[in-house]
Amino acid sequence: MTARLFWTKARLRARRLIRRHPRLNVAFRTFMAFSIAFGGAYGFIAGSLSADYDPHAFAIGISFLFALACVALAILSMRLRRMRKKMHKIALHNEALVDRNWELKEAEERARHLFESQSDLIVLRDGGGVITSVNEAYCILAQRSRTELLGSRFALPVLEQGESAIESNGTRVYDQRVETARGPRWIAWREALMRIDADHPAELQCVGRDVTDRTDSERALAEARDRANEASQAKSRFLAMTSHEFRTPLNGIIGMSGLLLETLLTPEQTTYVKAVKASGDALLSLIEDLLDYSRIEAGKVELECRPFVLSDLIEDITELLAPRAQARQLEIASYVDETLPAEVIGDAARLRQVLLNLAGNAIKFTSSGGVALIVVPGIRPGDIRFMVRDTGIGIAPDAQARIFREFEQADDQIIRSYGGSGLGLSISDRIVKRMGGRITLQSKPDSGSTFEVLVPLPAQDRAPERKRFTAPDLTGQPVMLVAPQAIETSLLARRLERWGAEICTASDLTVARALLPERAWHAVVVDHAMGGGAIWRFGQAARQHTERRIIMVTPSTRHDLQVAGAAAFTGYLVKPLRTASIAARLSAPADDPTSLRTAGGQPDCGRPETSRTPASTSGPSLSILIAEDNEINALLTRSLLTRLGHAVTVATNGEEALKSWDAALAAGAPYDLVLMDVQMPHLDGIEATRKIRERESVRSGRRTTILALTANALIDDRHACFEAGMDGFLVKPLDRERLADALAGLTAARHVPA
CATH class of the missing domain: 3.30.565.10 (Histidine kinase-like ATPase, C-terminal domain)
Known part of the structure; x- marks a missing residue:
């Protein structure tokens, strides 16, 4: 076992030695082949010359040697064939390598051409900042040759450095304003580490693009935006000023014409005054549109919920x-x-x-x-x-x-x-x-x-404060509508059908009269527009077939209900119809009175004419100070307040208003309300309000209610009023109803029982 291991190691060492030294391998094989050939030849020659020569043994030896030679030739032939195959494979592999090498050279040439043809600046630096590669665009911008740049640490002179940012892939992005032969230029750089393979250190790839035109455009846009903002602010100031200048005379025109209409005038004078008031209202509507558009454009419209x-x-x-x-x-x-x-x-x-x-x-x-x-x-x-x-x-x-x-x-x-x-x-x-x-x-x-x-519009969760009306149950009840096929009729029929009524519509009085006997009608509703005395005759004919006979009129035709024939109807509705009025009429107890129901009978669902009588206050009188520099507006406001039953004092500027307020307080009769015009000479309303609030903070006593009386409807002006300490504002032209509501609320607050 030990000998076998020894020979195995010996063979491995020999193979390693042969692989490392191929010439030694060839010399060894040549020596072995020569030794075998020489030994065989020498043995045959020596054997043939010896005394014991045996031709038969010699022939056997020659045959054996010949056989060995044939075997050697066959092995050599096989090895040569195998060698040819390997050589063929090597040749094919060499051709593939040549093709691949040509492709690589072509790709390299294409990449180099692309690299050089880029208008962007491309420069590669090693870890020490030394330039290892650079394209032609960078050389042109730097005004240096490639030879000078390679191996140097050259960098373009920086005049201004922009903010940098790191992208998610690690690329650093920033802008630089650099000095070049063409003058200062803005370059947008992208820097990223690039590693070719594990044997080479990473390089910093810097790609820059000339964005001077874009930067100049952005700066021009920024300047234009700033100018637009300044123009918008100037426009807002202009609108605020013109709003005040327009509303101040309009307040006098509309208000005075309204007061004039309440006096005794001839019909011709009334026509002229109405024309003046209508023109003032139209001008005010135009001003409101312009101001609304300005507020919406500036994003200053706040929605209530x-x-x-x-x-x-x-x-x-x-x-x-x-x-x-x-x-x-x-x-x-x-x-x-x-x-x-x-x-x-x-x-x-x-x-x-x-x-x-x-x-x-x-x-x-x-x-x-x-x-x-x-x-x-x-x-x-x-x-x-x-x-x-x-x-x-x-x-x-x-x-x-x-x-x-x-x-x-x-x-x-x-x-x-x-x-x-x-x-x-x-x-x-x-x-x-x-x-x-x-x-x-x-x-x-x-x-x-x-x-x-x-x-x-989401629904209100809590229950309504007041119940509007109760819809009548008209399930299966026949109702006849005698009216032209018009908008009001179709919507009324749609409403009654939702309440369960069976609707029959007739646009001709003759046809309607023929339909009356067909059934007992729950109600018959007739439009006054069907015309004249025929309506009253139809009402008389309908007495036998229904107990609810209702006529629809307009405010201008309401006076026709005073004629004798109108007694045939049990009630009336004023167009445009209100749902609560329709419900009240159709759910009223069925009887047959001889005249129209009025306030003394069943509820009168018609709406009264607008009263021309001067309004009067139902509550206690208030002591009111008006600070107004415009004589016409001061006269108008004083007239409105006097008609409402209040005691009025007028001051023409902020200083007079402040003195009057001090005097009233010193006399023990302080004002209940101050109507303060915002724009006044000497001391404006904002500053006068601040001084009043400062003096109130020093003295103990009741806080005076101050309402701004202003023609400026912009939201910034309202904020200024509240910041100065005002409690609210009334916008000119002064609206009588809003003024009365403000005074009513103040009266209620002043006289709440303890």
Whole structure:
């Protein structure tokens, strides 16, 4: 076992020696072959010359040697054949290597060409910062040859270093402003470590791109943005100033014309004063649009989230627009789906602004027919769809997208025929988008339009503070509607069907009279628009078939209810109809009175005419100081407050107001309220308010309520008023109802029992 291991190790050592020294192997084999040939030849020759020569043995030996030679030749032939195969394989391998080498050279040449043809700067450095490779673009920018750069630590002179950032793959990115022969240039660098193989150290690959044009453009854009911001701020200041300058005289025009309408005037004078007031209202509406657009453009519109009654908002809008529509012989009606929540949460004022604009435009561009405001649930929970439909002139397809842009209308003919600033729809669209909704339009020329507003309005969780009305149960009850096939009629029929009624609609009095005997009707509702004395005769004929006979009138035709024939009807409804009024009429006890129900009988569901009598306060009188530098506005405000029954003192600037406040406090009769104009000479309202609050902090006593009386409607001005210590603000032109509400709230707060 030991000998075998010894010989195995010996053979391995011999093979290793032969592999390491191939010449020794050839010499050894040559020596062995020569020794065998020489020994064999010498043995035969010696044997043939000896005395014991045996020809037979000699022949056997020769044959054996010949056989060995043949075997050797066969082995040699086989080895030569094997050698040829190996040589052939080696030749093929060499050809493949040559092809691969050619491909590598071609790829290297292509890569070098790509490397050199790059307009970007490419430079490779080792760990010590020495340049190991560089492309032609870098040489041109550096104004040095490749020979000078290779092996050096050359770097372009840096004039300004930008901020650097590290990407997720470890690449460092930064900008540099460098000095070159072409002048200062901005280079965007990307640096990354690159390792060719394990035997070579990693190199830093730097790729730079000349971004001077981009940087200059960015700086120009930044400067333009700064200039635009400055222009926007200047515009805001200009709007604030012009708003004050516009609103101050408008306050006098609108307010004084309103006071003048309450005096005894001839019909001609009344017409002229109404024209003045209408012109002032139109100018105020234009100013409001411009200010709203400015606030929305500047992103300064803040939305409120307060609960409000959805149906009240919609019906208030239709009532507000009804006089305008009825003056153009148009119908306007509303419908709110009963499946919607009674109260929702959102910005009622902004939603009202949007719907007033859409419905007002619908009236403006409609010459016959009418306008419908329909509210139904949206597709997603919490979404509500508001649809404003009209039978107007319609909008061409190519103009439907354009009308939502600023200062745009459908075409020039629209501007000449109808006027307008072209801001209403743009403002409405932006407000709705701020609410998270959208406005869509469906329209065809001469076929009317439908504007749809989809807004998310979540329902109010708590129970409503007041119950609106109880819907009557009309299941199976027949109701006849005698009215033209118009908007109000279709929406009323839709409402009654939701309450379970069986509706029969007739657009002709003769047909309606023929249908009366067919059944006992729960109610008959007749539109006054069916005409004249025939209505009263129809009412008399309906006495035998129904105990509820209701007539629909407009405020302008309400006086016709005083004629003798009107006694045939048991009640009336004023258009546009309110859902609560319809429910009250149809659920009233069935009897047959001889006259219309008024406030002394069943509830009068008609709305009273607007009173022209001067308002008076029902609460105690207040002591009020007015700080106003404009004589007309001071006179208007004093007149309004005097008519409301309050004691008024006027100061023409902030200093006089401060002195008057001090004097009243020293006399033991402090003012209950100060109406402080913000912009006044000598001492403005903001500074005067600060001084009053400072003096109140020193003295102990009741805090004086101060309301800003300002023409500036921008939100920044409101913040300034509150920061100065004011309790609220009234925007000019001064609105009598808002002033009365503010005083009523103050009166209630002052006289709450202890």
